[in-house]
Amino acid sequence: MAFGEIIAKYWELYNGGKVPTVGDRNALTFELAVTIRSICGYDLEQLMQVIPNYWAAPDGTCTQDDMDEYQKTIENALKEPRKGMPYRLKQVLQALKSQAGIKACGGTMTAPPPMPKKLPPLIKLLTKNVPWYYKPAVASAVFPALGAHLHGVKFRYWDNVEHEATFMNLLVGRQSIGKGSIKKPIDYIMEDIRQRDQPNREREAEWKRKNPTGKQKKDPRPADICIQMLIDNLTDAVFNQRIVDAHNNGQRYIFTIVDEVEALKKVTSKNSVDEVGLLIRKAFDNSLAGQERVGADSVSGIAPLRWNFNASTTPPNARKFFYKMVNDGTVGRLDVATIIRNDDDDDEPPIQGIYDEQFAAELKPYIDRLEAANGLIECPQAKKLSLDIRIENKEAAKLFESEAYRVLSYRANVISWLKGMLLYVAHGYRWDKTIADFVRWSEQYNLWCKMLYFGDQLEKELREEVEIQRRSGPKNLLRLLPDEFTREQYMLMRQQQGRQGDGDSALRQWQTRGHLVYDEVSRRYCKTEQFKQKYANL
The missing domain is CATH 3.40.50 (Rossmann fold)
Incomplete structure (x- = not known):
């Protein structure tokens, strides 16, 4: 599902099909960024790639001041508290x-x-x-x-x-x-x-x-x-x-x-x-x-x-x-x-x-x-x-x-x-x-x-139904993650599973138990061979 389709459907549902213009682009772009940031890994660069610059002129040109305002709006959206997938995003994806x-x-x-x-x-x-x-x-x-x-x-x-x-x-x-x-x-x-x-x-x-009803000896129907x-x-x-x-x-x-x-x-x-x-x-x-x-x-x-x-x-x-x-x-x-x-x-x-x-x-x-x-x-x-x-x-x-x-x-x-x-x-x-x-x-x-x-x-x-089944019992969160994952991927998975908090203690426990190692170069967490062999058939 392309981001362009998601954004177009968002404006259709929540702005009468109209894109932001001068006068409302700050507020509307902020709301859009808050809505879709969870599926962009809470990453500023990716959000700026998928959210159009509504400050740009029709020919695509944009002054530095307008570009700074566009970026600042998305940065502010990223600072908002994270509360899982927003209701608006669920409605857009469902539509x-x-x-x-x-x-x-x-x-x-x-x-x-x-x-x-x-x-x-x-x-x-x-x-x-x-x-x-x-x-x-x-x-x-x-x-x-x-x-x-x-x-x-x-x-x-x-x-x-x-x-x-x-x-x-x-x-x-x-x-x-x-x-x-x-x-x-x-x-x-x-x-x-x-x-x-x-x-x-x-x-x-x-x-x-x-x-008739009440007749003592009725003829068979x-x-x-x-x-x-x-x-x-x-x-x-x-x-x-x-x-x-x-x-x-x-x-x-x-x-x-x-x-x-x-x-x-x-x-x-x-x-x-x-x-x-x-x-x-x-x-x-x-x-x-x-x-x-x-x-x-x-x-x-x-x-x-x-x-x-x-x-x-x-x-x-x-x-x-x-x-x-x-x-x-x-x-x-x-x-x-x-x-x-x-x-x-x-x-x-x-x-x-x-x-x-x-x-x-x-x-x-x-x-x-x-x-x-x-x-x-x-x-x-x-x-x-x-x-x-x-x-x-x-x-x-x-x-x-x-x-x-x-x-x-x-x-x-x-x-x-x-x-x-x-x-x-x-x-x-x-x-x-x-x-x-x-x-x-x-x-x-x-x-x-x-x-x-x-x-x-x-x-x-x-x-x-899927949400009920997914939340009906405890899940091994680490098994749901890929063999190598970033902190952003980890946080996104926690939110999808309805987990609260920053999850730092869980990461430390997995490393202490030998389930994970942290690669300083790639800045990724990697599952150990010991963990993969233990849970391969489960």
Whole structure:
């Protein structure tokens, strides 16, 4: 991370993006020097190399008086008491890491990775009726509904863990930007399930009418009732009944679509954000869910949770709703999409195409193939691609020094691979370059959206975890230092480890015990061979 980037980000965060000028350069340069001196080894020469001379003229010339004032300002900053890494520096580094994570996804700070020009035929069909700026959101949002048509189907990932077609899509965008553009394609995808649900709803209503609460001898509830599409206002009993019914009638998925993510709280009686987070984590892994009750009138049953959903919200609401779930695996299990329109795009009316019988007829063969699939399905090309993406993500996380990117990339890879497997089935068990390119883009797009909306918070929480672990027990400070180190390096390491005082007594003890020798020529402390051999394998 270059010092130029650090200083530019510092001025962006703490001076509105403006550099110091006559009238404020003394105070601002002093504050900057105090902020970054710890990563410059508290060295005057290095600070003067990295902090621009704001006294210099545009052509680079500077009078001796101005140069003396510039140097004196930095010297004064070095005289301030040392208190470890300043809060401002932590904020700057965190912001730069978040930016790096976003760049690692192939986009910019204002634009996501561009969609492939050539799309798989199914995705091309489902996105053909929306303007170009809605296509990425629609291309992501259709998968929960498509996945609801797979039943009794499993896919084996490269690590030999079997997954089902679980997709939980969160569409984030500002108010009135057009998040409703995803609804029509989803309606057409779900039409056959909606028609299948309707007679089952009627049969369930008839059974309830004939067996009211309090009836002594009730007729058994028909075992073949299965209702997949859920409204967003349920009790625990209804939600659990739907889970069990779906499992007992072909291991099917239940599906929910809500206009606002807050409505997901109503899928159970608990009406809580924490319960939604728990359901998301269970659903992604198809963990057992349900309830066991003793009463004869109570719903009792446990089955794997197969639940796909679409939810929309605004950026502030997304951060608020998932605030406690950014670092517990919940956000990582979501497939996040967004709609971003530039100010110039607002002049273009969002005219959508026509959804009609022709559209439904073109969609039907893909739906039929999904409905007909069964058993364990494998695709060597998809497996190889997911392995390649895994390696690329690992290298990108190291290159951009983003721990949040690394953490989020694991499940983003799984989600994009599942999309590839679904498209593989929907296209008649055929794999081609359009599917491969779409899978790769989808993974990067999902990551970009997560880093944009949740990256800052996740980077901060992951860094705090490291701090807690680092300070949770005693550390051998000498082992953390290089074989040869200066006093400045030693003091910096002490501060990073939260040690107080000047540390002179520790240096003397290490020398007395034969762990260290001091080289008068290089002015460096050197670890002895005896110390290195003793701690080599620890």
